Amino acid sequence: MAEQLKMTGIKKVFPGVVALDDVDFRLLPGEIHALMGENGAGKSTLIKVLTGVYDIDGGEIELAGQKVRFTGPLQAQQAGISTVYQEVNLCPNLSVAENIFIGREPRKFGRIHWPEMRRRARASLARLDLDIDVTAQLDSYSLAIQQMVAIARATDIGTTKVLILDEPTSSLDASEVEQLFTIMRRLKADGVAILFVSHFLDQVYEVADRMTVLRNGRLIGEFRTDELPQMQLVSKMIGKELEALEQIEEHARETTVAERGTPIVEARELGRTGAIAPFSLTIHAGEVVGLAGLLGSGRTELARLLFGADRPDHGELLIDGRPHAVKAPRDAMAEGIAFSSENRRTEGIIGELTVRENMILAMQAARGWTRPIPRRKQDELVEQYIKALQIRPADPERLVRDLSGGNQQKVLLARWLITEPRLLIIDEPTRGIDVGAKAEIQRLVAQLADGGMAVLFVSAELEEVLRLSHKIEVLRDRRLVEELENGDDVDADRIMQTIAGGATT
């Protein structure tokens, strides 16, 4: 079959980094092709080079046999390439409907046909099984919904010949992922060539026909999915043999909380109107508490209340058994609570600061501006965490915005670990992180908990929650519905049932 897209000898150099070095890549019509690699391997860069976001430093691109070189995403889009970039790249100030249709709004008499646009937006979201108010501003929705909207935008274009999805599932739940896959399969049947990036190997194996593996900006090879077992794929991505992976598998929740004294944090009927119904919850030292629930069920809201990112209007919060008014993140930090937001781009990293500065930011904020952390101490800490989290490139003076998505996430995590909190609240910490690093982070969490740190762990990935947590709080419709001790009787099905509201309590 003739390639729909062919890239040969692609080279891309950023100051100080060779992001892509002589990479070949091809995409056939009617296939789903996974692009695999560790964080910073060059996946997103390859995509951006293709759609003309970046200039190419070498190599050629052919689209349906024609040599092309796009000067920008607009041209690429006009040529039939539709893309979901890694971070949610939509306009927060526009309505959901507009975000789906901007640039190709339905028009009548030369003017935008708003009712039609809303109707079609609803229809296109319905295909993803999402029923939301499309006239509401995009930023009133959670990141997951925003991601769905981005997907809806890309999959709705009728003339698409190539569909590119760069980690579209990073904050989606299982059911949303299924919806997406259904759509992908349908498009594939229509002959669309689909490029799919994900760090979830299961997902890749579920949908992809073939895969291309990158490592350190170099092409490792192109494989048929059914010919490359998962373990081998990982070793090709990491470039090492498989011990690393083994470690993940074997680490289960073998650790149990030794004794539960006074809880570090206790929420009594804490709530915030419109965000989450009053809930009660205790978190003890050394305990990992997982939050499970569907998209929009209120996990993030719950976490934010505990950290004081939003103000509760109901109930009280006890820290070390004493009532405490947590009015702002600072107050929570003073009590040793840390919170890493799910939305790393707008609420997490500060792009124009360096890796080092981003990492020490929270610690510095806690100390106040008059007591700067000595430079030597900074360098030590930063070096330690760059190593521990395998941040690449391991250059503390690089601007964070020039890092790959996964590495940005690690920087954010490091920021909070450096503060050595008593309670670490992490919302989707493994979003967009590769298998190796994910294992690393999971191990770290377990280790920290063993060392006495309490962790509130929010993840869309149920497996992960199950594996790490001692206790799982299930949310439904912005209400804490059940608390499950993570024993042998608890598994994904059981939780799904609770989430769905069918479990007997």
Added chain:
Amino acid sequence: GGDSDAGSGSGSSGGGDDKITLGFSQVGAESGWRTANTKSIQESAASSGIDLKFSDAQGKQENQIKAIRNFITQRVDVIAFSPVVESGWGTVLKEAKDANIPVILTDRAIDDPDTTLYKTFIGSDFVEEGKKAGEWLVKEYEGKSDTVNIVELQGSPGAAPANDRKSGFADVIKSEPKFKVVASQTGQFTRTDGKAVMETFLKSQPDIDVLYAHNDDMGLGAIEAIEAAGKKPGTDIKIITVDAVKDGMTALADGKINFIVECSPLLGPQLMDLVKKAKAGETIPQRVLTEETTFTPEQAKEALPSRKY
């Protein structure tokens, strides 16, 4: 001190009683001269029992037009204003004329050919001021044939006094080729800029005989620069300025300035007379000149004790 009271108007609009209401739109408060002008008008309005509606245009023509339009809607008896610029008053003055409100121009003229739009113009003639400055210079250097190097500190570029004082002066001195304006820059009518520009002149012009500044303030700033350069103002460099505000007169009396052309801001009493006449419908001359003179150091010493501003 900051004790100057806010105007004298009672706040209620005209009509009803037989008190004359005068709407006056001032250019702004861009200089000490202007403030003295405002004060004079406010004081004389109060003392001659005229209800003054005062409006400050903050240096913008559009504000002035707005103010005049508002005076018309408020039906004041007489409108007076110091035009920010010369041109562009036809429309709004026609409205005033249609509403039968007499208009008096103060301080600055307008260039509308239709002179029926206003009753009279009272104020100084800037070109004439420039000429007076030039004439003094010509007389001062009478009989000498050496080149006279002149530096000029202009007012804000485009402002009518700056334009006219420059051209009046140039007209007079061009008759004798020995007068050479070697440098001419704007000092924005302010002391600081006057000083700054003079500092640079002193370095870029090896030989300066005369300084002509479009107002006292720039001249006063320049004096500081001249002194800092180790020269004697008034002796090493002769200085001519315009305005005759108190500080300028003091410097003149001290011999640091050689000649000042007066430009009097005290239009108030004359204006109030005209207002009364206009209201009564008496005929008044189209052009009323303010009484202005020039000062030499000796005259300055005499005049200083009785100087009001």
Added chain:
Amino acid sequence: MIDVSTPPTPQKNRSILGGRRVYRPNTKHIPVLATLALLIVMYSIGVYNYESFGDTQVFLNIFVDNAFLLVVAVGMTFVILTGGIDLSVGAVIALTTTVAATLLTAGWPAGVVLPLVLLIGTVMGLGMGAVIHFFKVEPFIATLAGMFLARGLALLIDRNSIPITNDFWTQIAQKRFRFDDGVFISLNVVIAAIVVLIAALVLAWTRFGRNVYAIGGNADSALLMGLPVGRTRIAVYTLSGFCASLGGVLYSFYTSSGYSLHGQGLELDAIAAVVIGGVLLTGGSGYVLGTVLGVLVLGLIQTIITFQGDLNSWWTRIVVGILLFAFIVLQRLVTRKAK
């Protein structure tokens, strides 16, 4: 201010953006509604305190006297919506009036001069937009240079003010639409109204308009979404340049003169009007209607000052500041509460 927190959603808004929420104004409309409410309050205070303040003509005069500002502010709205700024507008007005007056005095026909001067501003805007887009120069600096350039050119052409005596020009300048005895608006107001209307339609109903919002929301994202960011950005500055020169033409109708010092500081008034009207300076949020209200606020403050009539120069400034302060703080508090 009694009921500002829950005013009914205007019919028009509902049809554009409303949909299902009827019980609460769209949060995006709150700043505009708050401004409107406060404006009414302010106007009522004026009527209560000053005799004949309530005359229709006093109100209409605000439009008559600010038509050019309104036009300029509309152009500025587009620029600010994309997150930019245009400091050159005041100077472009000066340049426009100077060129127009010079050419008319030289005997050029009005039919040639009018399009020509409109072109001047447009081209300047285009140039600044191109520099901003292609060379990634900050809008502030690019337009500041544009401001120096335009005023410098005007000054070079003529440093005196030049009267305009051209028949066509004076006729237009004195054209009045009378409704009643002594109640009128000028042609300028009509032109400004048309500009406002077109701008509102463009922003709400065209792709270009929506792209403007998108760029203001997040220019990087807009680029990745395949929107013509560069084209839109250049267009926005071109538009602002056009509006500025149209504003200049209106200004020359208004004052029948050309002068290199016209419109000094007008850029700040325009920006203030836009921002008071609820447009975010960071871009992406706001309406032309808000800008109209912003201009009205400035005009109303000016009118109140004139009616007060006993303020000397410095008290004028202080009172303007106080009124501005009161207005903005109240607007802020109302908006915050309603959200």
Added chain:
Amino acid sequence: MTTLLRHRLFWPAAVLVVLLASNLIFSNNFFTITLQDGHLYGSLIDILRRSAPLVLVALGMTLVIATGGIDLSVGSVMAISGALACLLIGDLSNPDAVGPVLLVVGAAIALCLVFGLWNGFLVAVLGIQPIIATLILMVAGRGVAQLITGGQILNVRSEPYRVIGAGYFLAVPVSFLIAAAAVALTVALTRRTALGLLLESVGGSPTASRLAGIRSRRITIMVYVFAAAFAGVAGLIYSSDVSSADSNAAGNLIELNAILAVVLGGTALTGGRFSIAGSVLGAVIITTLDITAVSVGVPVETTLLFKAVVVIVLCLAQSATFRAKVFGRFGTRRAEVPA
């Protein structure tokens, strides 16, 4: 060589050098520095001395801009501080005594601190957009200054006061020393403590900063206080230079020049990373530009054009994209889109 070319401040520095060199052509003793009455005398000394107010204002502006704000009120604050100082010194029984004059200076700066707090309060606590929040003080503040001076120019005869702006210490201009001290203080404050980092963080992303536990409110207030304090000192220098307070002229349009200086120095108006050295360089360039215009004899009508041209050239020289397009490849990235 390439690292030198790449350095952020290379191009501004190059422009400065060109400006200075062009002076040399027109006045051959431009670089001569002599000792006159026991102090240094020469054009270069003039540049140092006269840059002082702008450097001070630009310093404060840099910090404000780093947090993503802007301060339009600096000019008015300058006027107020000079006016108050002159008023108080006029009331002193012995204006030549150093102690009381220092007290007066302290009082003037203290008042400025209050104004800074006021700006900071509006921006950080009430959440008003900085441009509008500071516009209030910009308008009203000049009125206050005029109120203090009664609209007149207040003269003072006080030797100690004169020293601030026109005096010399060890043959070096005091105003220059003050500015240098302020620069040193700012550098120490932002780079020796964590203030710089926190400022850049707040400017880079307010939301993320809040979640990282930064007291952005306090920091924002602080920078406005700084800006006002520095503006106050600049106002003292300005008024002391000519031993009088002119509340109209003091600080007129300095906000524009200061912002220009900051941006020329490489700090983006959107906030975040800032460069103190860059702002100082920018301020010196602007002062040199003004002096150059006079010393090479640019006619008044063309001064603005001259300034426009230099600003444009400087901006283009600084724009990597422009250099890439004109001189070949210097940068590789076309669009700066975050990963």
